Amino acid sequence: MGCTQSSAFNYDSNANQNDGSCIAAIYGCTDSNSLNYNNIANTDNNSCIEIVYGCTSPSAINYNPLANQSDFSCIAQIFGCTNSEALNYNPFANFDDQSCVYSIPGCINSLAMNFNPNANQSDGSCIFPIYGCTNEFAINYLSIATIDNGSCIEPVYGCIYNYPFVLNYNIEANVNQVGPDDFSDPCQYDFGLRSSIQVCVDPTAENYFPVADLNSDLYNSFVASNVLINNDVCQFIYGCMDPTAYNYDFEAGIDDGSCIQYEDLIVGCLNEDYLEYDSLAVIQNESLCITLVLEGCTDFNAINIDVNANVDDASCYYNFIPGCTYENAQNYNIQANLDDGSCILTIMGCMDINAYNFNSTASQDDGSCVEYIYGCTNSLAYNYYELANTDDYSCENVLYGCTDSSAFNYNYLANTDDGTCIAIIEGCTVSNSLNFDFSANSDDGSCIAKVLGCTDSTAYNFNELANVNDNSCQPIIYGCTDINAFNYDSYVLEDDGSCIEYVYGCTNSLSFNYDPEANTDDFTCENVLYGCTDSSALNYNYLANTDDESCISIVEGCVDFTAVNYNLSANVDDGSCEYTIGGCINNLYLEFNPDAQFSDGTCQTLLIPGCENSLFIEFDPLANIDDGTCETPRVEGCTSLIADNYNYLANDDDGSCTFNDIMNELSSANDSLIELNDLVINCSATLEPIYLDLVEGWNTIGFTLRSPQDVVETLAPIVDQIKIIKNNDGQFYWPEMGPFNQIGDFIPGQGYLLKMNTFIESYYFPITD
Numbered sequence: 001m002g003c004t005q006s007s008a009f010n011y012d013s014n015a016n017q018n019d020g021s022c023i024a025a026i027y028g029c030t031d032s033n034s035l036n037y038n039n040i041a042n043t044d045n046n047s048c049i050e051i052v053y054g055c056t057s058p059s060a061i062n063y064n065p066l067a068n069q070s071d072f073s074c075i076a077q078i079f080g081c082t083n084s085e086a087l088n089y090n091p092f093a094n095f096d097d098q099s100c101v102y103s104i105p106g107c108i109n110s111l112a113m114n115f116n117p118n119a120n121q122s123d124g125s126c127i128f129p130i131y132g133c134t135n136e137f138a139i140n141y142l143s144i145a146t147i148d149n150g151s152c153i154e155p156v157y158g159c160i161y162n163y164p165f166v167l168n169y170n171i172e173a174n175v176n177q178v179g180p181d182d183f184s185d186p187c188q189y190d191f192g193l194r195s196s197i198q199v200c201v202d203p204t205a206e207n208y209f210p211v212a213d214l215n216s217d218l219y220n221s222f223v224a225s226n227v228l229i230n231n232d233v234c235q236f237i238y239g240c241m242d243p244t245a246y247n248y249d250f251e252a253g254i255d256d257g258s259c260i261q262y263e264d265l266i267v268g269c270l271n272e273d274y275l276e277y278d279s280l281a282v283i284q285n286e287s288l289c290i291t292l293v294l295e296g297c298t299d300f301n302a303i304n305i306d307v308n309a310n311v312d313d314a315s316c317y318y319n320f321i322p323g324c325t326y327e328n329a330q331n332y333n334i335q336a337n338l339d340d341g342s343c344i345l346t347i348m349g350c351m352d353i354n355a356y357n358f359n360s361t362a363s364q365d366d367g368s369c370v371e372y373i374y375g376c377t378n379s380l381a382y383n384y385y386e387l388a389n390t391d392d393y394s395c396e397n398v399l400y401g402c403t404d405s406s407a408f409n410y411n412y413l414a415n416t417d418d419g420t421c422i423a424i425i426e427g428c429t430v431s432n433s434l435n436f437d438f439s440a441n442s443d444d445g446s447c448i449a450k451v452l453g454c455t456d457s458t459a460y461n462f463n464e465l466a467n468v469n470d471n472s473c474q475p476i477i478y479g480c481t482d483i484n485a486f487n488y489d490s491y492v493l494e495d496d497g498s499c500i501e502y503v504y505g506c507t508n509s510l511s512f513n514y515d516p517e518a519n520t521d522d523f524t525c526e527n528v529l530y531g532c533t534d535s536s537a538l539n540y541n542y543l544a545n546t547d548d549e550s551c552i553s554i555v556e557g558c559v560d561f562t563a564v565n566y567n568l569s570a571n572v573d574d575g576s577c578e579y580t581i582g583g584c585i586n587n588l589y590l591e592f593n594p595d596a597q598f599s600d601g602t603c604q605t606l607l608i609p610g611c612e613n614s615l616f617i618e619f620d621p622l623a624n625i626d627d628g629t630c631e632t633p634r635v636e637g638c639t640s641l642i643a644d645n646y647n648y649l650a651n652d653d654d655g656s657c658t659f660n661d662i663m664n665e666l667s668s669a670n671d672s673l674i675e676l677n678d679l680v681i682n683c684s685a686t687l688e689p690i691y692l693d694l695v696e697g698w699n700t701i702g703f704t705l706r707s708p709q710d711v712v713e714t715l716a717p718i719v720d721q722i723k724i725i726k727n728n729d730g731q732f733y734w735p736e737m738g739p740f741n742q743i744g745d746f747i748p749g750q751g752y753l754l755k756m757n758t759f760i761e762s763y764y765f766p767i768t769d
Contacts, residue, residue, distance in 0.1 A: 009042050026331075028342035029322070035068055036322030036340030040331065047341045049322070057300050059307035068338075070318050074300045079307065087120060088290055101290050108285045109267045111246070120287040128262035130244050139174055140250045142243050151250065155180070159187035161209060163197055165226065176210075176218070185211055185218050191226040198230040204253040205234035275310060303337070330363075356389050382415050408441050434467055460493075486519050512545050538571055588698065590624055606753065608700040617651050620702060622728075622751025689764035694721075699754045705765050708745035713768045723755040 002015025008022035028041030034048035054067025060074035080093030086100035106119025112126035131149040132142030138152035157180065158173030159166060167188040178186045199209040203216075210216035212224040239252030240259035247260050260282075268281030269289040276290055296309030302316035323336025329343035349362030355369035375388030381395035401414025407421035427440025433447035453466025459473035479492035485499035505518030511525035531544030537551035557570025563577035583596030584603035591602050610623025611630040618629050637650025643657035690704040703709075711733050715722060719735050726732035727750065731742035746752075746765070 024344075026342070026344065029340055034322075035320055036338060036342075038323070038340055038342045041342055045341065049340075055301075056303045057305040059305055060300050068320055070301060070303055072301045072318065074305075077300075077307075099291075104287070108287065109262065109265060109283055110285060111262060111265070111283060118287065120285075120290075122267065126263065132243060132248070132250075142250075144243060157186065159185075161187055161211070163199070163209075165189050165191050165197060183217070185220060187211070189223055189226070196228060198228045198233045200231055200234035201229055202231050202234045202236075204236065205231075206237050206251075206253060207233070207235045606698065606700060608751065620751070621749065622700060622702060691762040691764050694718075694754065694756050694760040694763050696756050696759050699756060700751060701754050702751045703746040703748055703765065705746070705767065706748055708747055709765070709768050710741075710745055711743045712739060712741050714746055714765055717766065718760060718763065721756055721758045721760060723757050725752055725754045727752055 001019040002012030003010045003019070003022035004015050005011060005022045007025060009025040010021065010023045023042070025043045026038075026041045027043045027045040027047075028038030029036045029048035030041050030044040031037055031048045032039075033051070035051045036047060036049045049068065051069050052064075052067050053069050053071040054064030055062045055074040056067050056070045057063055057074045058065075059077050061077050062073060062075050077095055078090070078093045079095050079097040079099075080090030081088045081100035082093050082096040083089060083100045083102075084091075086102055088099065088101050101120065103121040104116075104119045105121050105123035106116035107114045107126040108119050108122045109115060109126045109128075110117075111128065113129050114125065114127050129147040130142070130145050131147050131151075132145030133140045133152035134145050134148040135141060135152045136143075137155070139155045140151060140153050153174060155175045156170070156173045157175050157177050158170030159168050160170065160173045160176045162169045162171075167190050168186070173186075176186065177183050199212050200207050201210075201213040201216075202208060203210070203213070209227075210218040211220045212227050212229055213219055214224070236254050237249070237252050238254050238256040238258075239249030240247045241252050241255040242248055242259045242261075244261070245259035246262050246265055247258065265283050266278065266281045267283040267285050267288070268278030269276040269286075270281055270284040271277060271286075271289050273293055274289040274291060275293055276288055277293075278288075291310065293311050294306070294309045295311045295313040296306030297304045297316035298309050298312040299305060299316045299318075302318050303320065304315065304317060317337050320338040321333075321336045322338045322340035323333030324331045324343035325336050325339040326332060326343045326345075328346065330346045331342060331344050345363075347359070347361050347363045348366040348368075349359030349364075350357045350369040351362050351365040352358055352369045356372045357368065357370050370389065372390050373385075373388045374390050374392040375385030376383045376395040377388050377391040378384055378395045379386075380398065382398045383394065383396050396415070398416050399411075399414050400416050400418040401411030402409045402421035403414050403417040404410055404421045405412075406424075408424045409420065409422050422441065424442050425437075425440045426442045426444040427437030428435045428447040429440050429443040430436060430447045432450065434450045435446065435448050448467070450468045451463075451466050452468050452470040453463030454461045454473040455466050455469040456462055456473040456475075457464075458476070460476050461472065461474050476494065477489075477492050478494050478496040479489040480487045480499035481492050481495040482488055482499040486502045487498065487500045500519065502520050503515075503518050504520050504522040505515030506513045506525040507518050507521040508514055508525045509516075510528070512528045513524065513526050526545065528546050529541075529544045530546050530548040531541030532539045532551035533544050533547040534540055534551045535542075536554070538554045539550065539552050552571065554572050555567075555570050556572045556574040557567030558565045558577035559570050559573045560566060560577045562579065564580055565576065565578045580597040581593075581595050582598050582600030582602075583593030584591040585596045585599050586592060586603050587594075588607055589603040590605040590607055592607075593602075605624060607625055608620070608623045609625050609627035609629075610620030611618040612623050612626045613619055613630045614621075615634050616630040617632040617634050619634070632651060634652050635647075635650045636652045636654040637647035638645045638657035639650050639653040640646055640657045640659075643659055644661050645656065645658055692699075692701060694701075711725070712719075715725070715733075722735055724732055724734045725743070727743050731744075733741045733743050743752075
């Protein structure tokens with residue numbers, strides 16, 4: 001007798017019968033001086049740990065990695081900002097962790113107009129707006145508002161009083177007026193008997209009824225006499241009535257002292273995840289949220305110090321307590337913080353050796369024992385027993401088939417019907433029989449042989465023995481059997497009286513002479529020719545046989561568009577055309593035709609009257625019509641009175657003058673040779689100016705000076721009266737276009753066309769140089 005369980009603490013190898021004395025083996029450290037001593041262990045497993053005292057905090061300056069038991073000697077290494085000028089300066093820190101946050105002065109209130117999102121320290125510079133309705137036409141217009149907050153309420157005029165005696169209460173109205181310019185009471189009243197409705201006449205009340213208020217402009221004595229005034233029914237809206245306050249309430253009628261000024265608002269960090277969280281703050285500023293909250297053990301003498309924690313969560317422990325730290329173990333020690341390997345796992349299971357699910361490793365019976373149930377355990381077998389947990393080798397294979405003995409396809413070997421049973425259907429099963437039944441599966445001897453032929457009794461070749469029509473039937477053909485008829489048919493077997501006589505004519509429906517009665521074409525068809533068939537019309541077409549309404553009536557008259565009596569409507573010339581004579585009708589031109597009736601553009605050469613004979617001194621090379629001015633015959637020679645060879649008969653200087661004598665006489669004189677040349681060349685001492693009368697309009701003139709001169713400078717004195725001047729080459733000077741001068745210089749003796757705006761009498765060319 002003894003303990004026969006080999007895993008027991010008191011196992012007796014000599015015992016052959018268990019006497020129930022087995023003690024479970026509890027493994028652990030059995031040395032009471034060890035760190036992980038287990039007082040319930042009865043079997044040492046060599047897990048004992050020697051106690052070593054020292055600083056066990058890894059973040060401490062004097063951390064001892066070999067120590068396993070704290071002696072409270074740790075010297076803390078405190079991380080933080082060590083700069084006293086920083087916002088998050090930590091006076092206890094002895095190691096700077098580069099976390100310093102420096103002051104950024106500014107407005108830190110996000111409601112201010114000059115809010116600085118980067119600022120983290122208020123400098124008192126905040127400028128606050130006044131929010132409200134800025135629409136002066138709204139009923140809640142706030143004149144001092146600087147920023148519109150979208151609260152404007154558009155006025156809706158009408159009766160706003162909801163009383164039984166008011167007939168036209170308007171639920172949409174918010175202004176008790178008839179209209180924007182009519183301030184009278186819009187309400188309509190009907191009291192009947194004296195009303196018992198109580199009304200409020202306190203102007204600060206929400207339900208104020210001014211019509212019954214003696215001090216109101218809307219007071220109505222009739223209405224007031226029909227209601228009961230009782231200010232106990234007044235309803236008030238309390239709130240902040242200061243429009244400059246943060247919590248201004250437009251609808252409030254009585255100030256409840258709750259106003260909060262913008263400058264009194266507490267700005268801070270509203271995020272509880274940060275150390276800087278301020279529960280009193282109402283305005284969030286993320287710039288003030290600096291340090292995230294990290295919970296943990298913050299005591300540097302604790303074994304489980306968390307160097308990153310900044311909020312202690314009371315989780316510190318200072319000595320190692322060995323034990324089982326596995327919560328599901330039988331010997332779990334909630335006080336232990338150092339697992340000593342002593343955990344005894346609880347193994348739940350069936351501990352009945354005679355049960356089907358006996359678990360030899362179970363340490364605690366969980367009531368799950370199941371007894372043996374024998375049967376076929378193959379779920380695919382025919383006789384599968386779903387409750388069996390132990391196979392008794394009785395399984396049979398599943399054989400599918402028809403199990404109905406009365407069925408056409410009954411299978412006596414099948415044990416599982418598969419729904420394939422087919423009922424017996426009797427009939428003719430010969431496929432080429434007349435009465436073959438494709439649905440029959442049992443022949444009953446009723447088959448009839450097929451006989452092919454024509455089965456139509458009305459057909460020409462009807463076969464009374466045939467029972468299957470082979471499409472050979474030939475119908476009896478009725479029709480016309482008269483060989484002289486239009487519709488004679490040689491295949492017809494019996495005349496039906498339908499014969500038609502021949503009718504000859506044109507059978508083409510598109511032809512001019514189409515005959516709808518004809519059935520036989522006689523080749524007389526004529527093509528349709530469209531055109532005018534009226535012989536009296538202008539466009540009569542003798543070939544046309546079909547009028548297309550295109551005839552044009554003859555209209556006689558002059559058809560020459562160049563004639564004065566041209567008739568646009570005429571299409572036949574009757575010889576009545578009359579013509580006018582074209583030509584130059586301007587008598588100022590050489591081509592002038594006194595018989596011309598209209599201008600044909602032939603006027604080209606302006607008339608230039610003058611002497612056309614070059615043998616006379618009056619000769620004008622530009623003249624094209626002689627005006628009888630040739631008077632003085634031309635005598636060439638020296639015309640200078642001071643010349644040696646002066647010819648008093650000469651009137652046309654030929655440049656032959658010599659001045660030897662006068663040169664000698666002037667050698668000692670004060671006059672220079674230049675002055676002499678001026679006298680000679682310009683003949684200024686003897687040449688008289690030539691006067692011209694310039695008429696309004698075109699003038700033909702010749703340049704009478706002896707030396708070329710600039711056109712613009714020469715005509716400058718009369719430029720305002722000039723329209724245009726041009727030479728024989730078509731070059732011009734047009735004062736209205738500015739100083740642009742195509743002509744350049746006047747050439748002595750050359751002719752010019754000059755158009756004047758006004759008349760100038762006795763004009764002469766001035767000498768400009």
